Structure formats: C-alpha cells, structure tokens
Amino acid sequence: MRPATAGLHQEQTGTLEGISEEIGLGGVFELVQRVISYEIFELSGTPVNLMLIFTVGLLLIATWTLSNFLQRAVEKGFRSRGVEDIGTTAITKRLLHYAVMAIGLGIALETIGISLSALFAAGAIFAVGLGFAMQNIAQNFVSGLILLVERAIKPGDIVEVEGRVVRVLKMGIRTTIGRTRDEEEIIIPNASLVQSTVKNYTLGDPFFRIRASVGVSYDSDMRAVRDCLTRAARSVQGRVEDRDPVVLLMDFGDSTVDWQVSIWSDNAWSAPALASTLREAIWWALKEDGIEIAFPQIDVHFDPVVEEAVTRLPRAG
Structure with missing residues (x-):
C-alpha cells in the first residue's frame, strides 16, 4: 500500500471510529438533542429550532382537533334539542371554530416569541366599540344559547309571551318563531324569552x-x-x-x-x-233553574219630606 493511500485510509478509519463513538448508545440522545436544538433563525429575540417548530405544529393540530370535536358536540346538542335550522347550526359551528382557532393561534404565536399585547389592546378597543353597536344582536345571541342549553322552551311548546299565546315552531340563535291561534307567525327576540316572565303551558304537567x-x-x-x-x-x-x-x-x-x-x-x-x-x-x-243573572241597577229612594215638598211646588203653566 502506498504511503499516501495508507494515510488516507487511516484518516477515514479514524473519522468513522469517531462517528461511531459519537453515535453510540450513549451519544444518540445527545446527537438528536443537538440537532433539534440547533438554532435555525431568530424571531423577536426567540431562537427558532426544530423543537419549537414541532411544538407549534403540534399545538395547531391539537387546536384544530379540539375545534372539530366541539363543533360535532354543538351539532349533536342542537339536534337533541330540536333545532332543525341548518343555518343556525352552521353559523354557531363556524363562530366556535373561529374562536377556538384564534385562541390556539395566539398561544402558538406567543410560543415563538411574537408578542400579541399591542394586538390585544387594539382588539379590545375595537371589541368595545363593536359591542355597543351590536348590543342587541349579541344579547339575543347569548339568550339563544341559554335557551338551547336550559331547554326551558323548545319547539312544540305552547307559551304565553306578553299576553299572547303562541306555539313554538322554530328556535334560532337570535330569534324564535311562533304561531298564534289566529295562524299568524311572529318573530320573538330570544332576549324577550330570557328576560321577561314567560308562561309555558307544556313545561311540566299540562294541567x-x-x-x-x-x-x-x-x-x-x-x-x-x-x-x-x-x-x-x-x-x-x-x-x-x-x-x-x-x-x-x-x-x-x-x-x-x-x-x-x-x-x-x-x-x-x-x-x-x-x-x-x-x-x-x-x-x-x-x-x-230559574235563577236570575243579575245586571247592574240602581234603586233610587226619595226622602218623604223632600217628596212632599216637591209635590207642593207650583206646576209650570
């Protein structure tokens, strides 16, 4: 073997032996840890590595899974409570999905070092203004959720609202539709059903x-x-x-x-x-039975003295 070739062979052998020692049973964990902890780049002062990327990805997947689970639970709950309005169910599921994903995304961004304090402050101001503008809508929406959870009123019930008896046809998130005895369909804001006194003739016993x-x-x-x-x-x-x-x-x-x-x-x-x-x-x-149904009447009694005085008065003509 030539000296140069022999030297190269010895160098390769030494390298392989070094790698073998490094990735032995005792060094595998250390090598993996070194790889996943290697800083790829820095974001807002936070070093981003494979471990952080994996954590954020896992968090987003968990958030998506939780959102799907909650949407299925809401759909099942609405179905069991007699809510047949597809639009109401779809809107509720979509709003729930947005809320859960927004929370999960916010936690993920905070994890990688992006501060959301300024965004939250601006969002809070916007939410306050929007809340005043949509107060009635939000009130009816929350009232609809309360009615769906409590089930104090459900489709088919006969209720008395503001002196009017109606049969409940459909219950939505914002309003409830009922039919009167005159076959008139009326739209009742859900807040009225929650905040006012409602007589439900079919809630317990029907008597x-x-x-x-x-x-x-x-x-x-x-x-x-x-x-x-x-x-x-x-x-x-x-x-x-x-x-x-x-x-x-x-x-x-x-x-x-x-x-x-x-x-x-x-x-x-x-x-x-x-x-x-x-x-x-x-x-x-x-x-x-010959019993008289009485009616209002007035008996007028004249004082004898007054009556006599009146009779003595001279008559006109």
Missing part, C-alpha cells in the same frame, strides 16, 4: 284552570246557585274528568252576588273554546 265568572241576584237561593253551577261545570265536554270543578263565591257586588266557576284542562291551545263552552253551560243551567 291548568279555566275560569268563568257570573253574578246572580241577591234574591237567589245561594245553595241552589252553587248546585246549579257545579252541575253546569261537570257537564262541560273536554275538561279533565278526574279533577273536580271548583265553585267559589267571590264577592258581594253593588248589584250582584259574584261567583267564579273553574274547571281543569290539559289543552292550552283550545282554552278559549273550552272557556266559551263553560260559559254557555252556566247560562243554560241558570236559565233552567
């Missing part, structure tokens, strides 16, 4: 009272009146049979003795018709 008032003459036999009104209430078709009617003497009026008759119903939608049937039954029952 409620239907009342009718009537006044009879002071000359009537009150025991006979009670029996007559009880018989009339029991004759009403459509009432809840296993709950007895209630007949109450409510007051002594100027011209009438006031009674109140109440029966039970389990159908709030047909309550006006049932109340009409009850009043008709009361009318005919009182007529059959």
Whole structure:
C-alpha cells in the first residue's frame, strides 16, 4: 500500500471510529438533542429550532382537533334539542371554530416569541366599540344559547309571551318563531324569552284552570246557585274528568252576588273554546233553574219630606 493511500485510509478509519463513538448508545440522545436544538433563525429575540417548530405544529393540530370535536358536540346538542335550522347550526359551528382557532393561534404565536399585547389592546378597543353597536344582536345571541342549553322552551311548546299565546315552531340563535291561534307567525327576540316572565303551558304537567265568572241576584237561593253551577261545570265536554270543578263565591257586588266557576284542562291551545263552552253551560243551567243573572241597577229612594215638598211646588203653566 502506498504511503499516501495508507494515510488516507487511516484518516477515514479514524473519522468513522469517531462517528461511531459519537453515535453510540450513549451519544444518540445527545446527537438528536443537538440537532433539534440547533438554532435555525431568530424571531423577536426567540431562537427558532426544530423543537419549537414541532411544538407549534403540534399545538395547531391539537387546536384544530379540539375545534372539530366541539363543533360535532354543538351539532349533536342542537339536534337533541330540536333545532332543525341548518343555518343556525352552521353559523354557531363556524363562530366556535373561529374562536377556538384564534385562541390556539395566539398561544402558538406567543410560543415563538411574537408578542400579541399591542394586538390585544387594539382588539379590545375595537371589541368595545363593536359591542355597543351590536348590543342587541349579541344579547339575543347569548339568550339563544341559554335557551338551547336550559331547554326551558323548545319547539312544540305552547307559551304565553306578553299576553299572547303562541306555539313554538322554530328556535334560532337570535330569534324564535311562533304561531298564534289566529295562524299568524311572529318573530320573538330570544332576549324577550330570557328576560321577561314567560308562561309555558307544556313545561311540566299540562294541567291548568279555566275560569268563568257570573253574578246572580241577591234574591237567589245561594245553595241552589252553587248546585246549579257545579252541575253546569261537570257537564262541560273536554275538561279533565278526574279533577273536580271548583265553585267559589267571590264577592258581594253593588248589584250582584259574584261567583267564579273553574274547571281543569290539559289543552292550552283550545282554552278559549273550552272557556266559551263553560260559559254557555252556566247560562243554560241558570236559565233552567230559574235563577236570575243579575245586571247592574240602581234603586233610587226619595226622602218623604223632600217628596212632599216637591209635590207642593207650583206646576209650570
């Protein structure tokens, strides 16, 4: 072997032996650590290496996965609560996706050394201004989420809002659509359902009272009146049979003795018709028993002295 060739062979052998020693079992971890910790460039004073890039990538993947999971959970929750509006579900999922991704991206940028303090300050000012401009929309949006979570009101329920009875057709994030007994569809802001008192006839048990008032003459036999009104209430078709009617003497009026008759119903939608049937039954029952339904009247009594003085007055002509 020539001396030059021998020297080159010895040099290569020494290099391989050095590499072998360096990447041995004891040095593999150190070599990997050196590679992933090697600074590629610097960003805002933060050294960027493979480890940091891997961490940021893993964080973004985890954020994306969390966003998809939450969107599926929201869609499933809406479906279980009877929300069939595709637009409402899509908007809610998209807003949730943007919010989760914005948080994840912000954490990732902070991790690589990009400060978001100035951006957050500007965003806070913008959010305050936008909040004042969209206060009602935001209020209705949050109220819609509360209604969907609590399920105090759901499609198919019969509710009374601001003195009007409606059947709930659809519930959205911002508004709820209902139909009145006159077949009119109305749009109700969700904030009204959350902030005001709402009577839900179908929330628990469906039973409620239907009342009718009537006044009879002071000359009537009150025991006979009670029996007559009880018989009339029991004759009403459509009432809840296993709950007895209630007949109450409510007051002594100027011209009438006031009674109140109440029966039970389990159908709030047909309550006006049932109340009409009850009043008709009361009318005919009182007529059959010869009991007078009194009306306002005034009895005028003259003082005898005054009456005599008036009669002595000279007549005109």
